[in-house]
Amino acid sequence: MNENSVGKKIVKRIARFFLAVLLLVAILFLTSRFLEKKVVQLMVEQINQSVEVPVFIDNIEFSLLRKFPLATLQFHNVTIKSAKEFHQTSFSGYQADTLLYIKELYLAFNLTRLMHHEMELTKAYIDNGFINVLVDKSGKANYSVLKEMSLEKGDSSNSFNFQLKFIEIKQFDVRFHNQFKDVSASLTIPAYKLKGEFYKESYSVATSGTLKVEQIKQGEIWFRPDVPANLNLQFDILNEVLTIKQSSLKSSGIQLNSSGTVTFGENVKLDLQFAGDKVDVKKLSRWVANKSLSGMELSGYLSFKGVVSGIVNEKVSPKMAINFSVSNGTFKHQNFDEKFHHIAMKGSYSNGNQRNIISSSLNFEQLDLSLGKSSINSEFKVHNFKNPSFDFEAGIHFFGEDLAKVVPKDFGAIGSGTMVGNFHAQGTIQGFPIHLDQFRQWEYSGTLKIQDADFQTTDKTFGFSQMNGDLMLLNQNLSVQNLNGTMQQTSCRGSLQVNNYFGLFSNRQEVVGLNTHLQLGNVTYPDITFLFTESDTTKSDYELEVEARLFAESYTQDAFKAQRLRGKVTYAKSKVQVDSLNFQSLGGTAAAQIKYDFSKPNYSLLSIDGRVHSMDINHLLTTFNNFGQGFITDKNLQGQLSSDFETEMKFVNGTLVAESIEYLGYVRIDNGILQKFEPVKALAVFAEIPELERIEFSSMENNFLISDGIIQVPKMDIKSNAFDVTLYGQQYFTGNYEYHLQLFLSDFLVGKAKRLQKQQTEFGWVEEEESERTKLYLMVQNKEDQFSVTVDKQAIKSQLKAGTKNEKKEFKKALHDEFGWFKKDSTLTKPEKKEKKKQEFSIEWDEE
Known part of the structure; x- marks a missing residue:
């Protein structure tokens, strides 16, 4: 056979092949046009027989070529509405009127069976869409749309045969929200495949693909991972029982394994086990989006085992129980520079007898952590995740230098010292973030032994050092007994109690009460200036009210010094009052009631109702700079002063305004000396009596009135x-x-x-x-x-x-x-003329 004849045969064969293909395509095309109307009609009838709600399809295309040798139906924009009795308006953020939407749905059928007017579904392809699985507060579901169908064996009227072996899903969203259980979830399926003989009563299924869980929320517990997860699942189905042979969820280095059974019937019954071993907490924390955890950094290793068992439907949840532990944990908050370490946890979770968030509980039977050299060993319980109630108990061993690392920087500087004790708190969490009013409603108790503690406020107006005491906490009140140390620059010992200490942190003005009984050493005015600062009351977010019984060895302010002071001090609304004040000073004793009002913006007001006995008046005038006047000063007067008096005076920028002095009182001066006093000095010069330059008297007493810059001296007798x-x-x-x-x-x-x-x-x-x-x-x-x-x-x-x-x-x-007066009076003997020193003063006489 020559080459030409061989070539012709090859060409003929190729031509015949292409002709056969073209003929087959033509036959398929004509057949598809012939079957399309019938197939679409059968499909629509099947859908209408299956659901009780409207179904909308923009367009249906039939093809024998796209998946040949399978025939395909392509549905465009398939929409199935939600159940009619379902309350759509209670859901916001969902297209609640829609149960299912698929942009492109491909169904593949056996072509041979289709020729006999029977639809045998073998494969399904879903591309882009979503499904809403919603249950309202009354327990009615939007997916209760299927009709009850009788598919008895041998029913020739049923032309739809379910022989599904393969399902492929792409870009599909699943949205779930059960208002009755307060549970919601949403996930996206970028690509997922399921293979199995779904039409058999007993079959195995293998799955593979990627899931991206957007959020899972139950009450305040909110999981919101930002990374996709790969889910590999293999299970068998036999007599309505799904048995999970292997299931692994992998996401960002985390692997969770599960197994168990799911029984289908009138109710779905679960019996599942799941576990994780040494799961990276830092990676797992990316799954949790609880508001209370914002700004926190967590690390460590989590191990857990759990079970899910029981019936599940629209109104009933299965029972869930988990045991867990954390090792080698650390914790850091964005507001603090320091990190808690050596965190160890052991606990359990259960959704309780009611199997919902109300009966759920979380129990940390061990919750230990360290900060520097400090440690906390505690237990923590939470019950009812809808309105969480908690119980927290801790043993505390803290060092001052560690505590300084975690308290807010604007609180103050904490130095050395130790605090050892226990703390207990319980209450209800009404929402996140937790506000101050919630903290107030909780119950607190605890004791803390403080040793050698140092503290100073940020503005350095108040501080203490080497402080020791027994601190006791009861709800909003805090007390310290056996207090001793150095406050400001003076030694102190005694006790104190703070009422409503939460007011220190409130953003509205509240009263914070301080009751104290202190014995002080040598007090100086700079030690107490923090009380007289306007910012402590009028400009801060709290009002300090003080009631103090004080004993002091001494008090010094500028040149004034007093010893053995005792009295009761009250302070409120920028006003200080000292009752029953007694002290020794200037060689004598004093008792007084003092009021100091510095609430006015331009001046402060001091009033005194007092009594002094045998004080050195010269030293008194020197100490107080002659009270701002030059009428009678320390250069003029000496003696022992005793007085009962009431006085009031103004200060501007800490300086006495002399003209503001108001004084009414009885004054007695014993063993007195009046010298170089201008009114008497003038008389001494005129009368040429040098004794008047220095007048000595055994006693002088009178009532004096000072007002408007004038001293009124009533009539009095002086023997000198x-x-x-x-x-x-x-x-x-x-x-x-x-x-x-x-x-x-x-x-x-x-x-x-x-x-x-x-x-x-x-x-x-x-x-x-x-x-x-x-x-x-x-x-x-x-x-x-x-x-x-x-x-x-x-x-x-x-x-x-x-x-x-x-x-x-x-x-x-x-x-x-x-x-030489009365010169014109002839009845008087005219005196001899004498040379007299010219006087600076003149005395006139009215002869009448």
């Missing part, structure tokens, strides 16, 4: 070494004054000391009766540094009207002889 005098008047803080004096003329003319010397005889002192002595009335004034001594005209007029004519003449003659 210079003369005996009765005086009254007023003194201005500006330096001006006006005093009215009544003294004996003889003392004025020759001085008391000289007169007494003249009257000394061999029989001793000869003293005149006061009724026989002539009195002199003078007025001493200073106006704008212009001093003058004048006769007190009004006083003399009153006296002369009451006296006799002879007394008047004798009185005028004495003044005429001494001072």
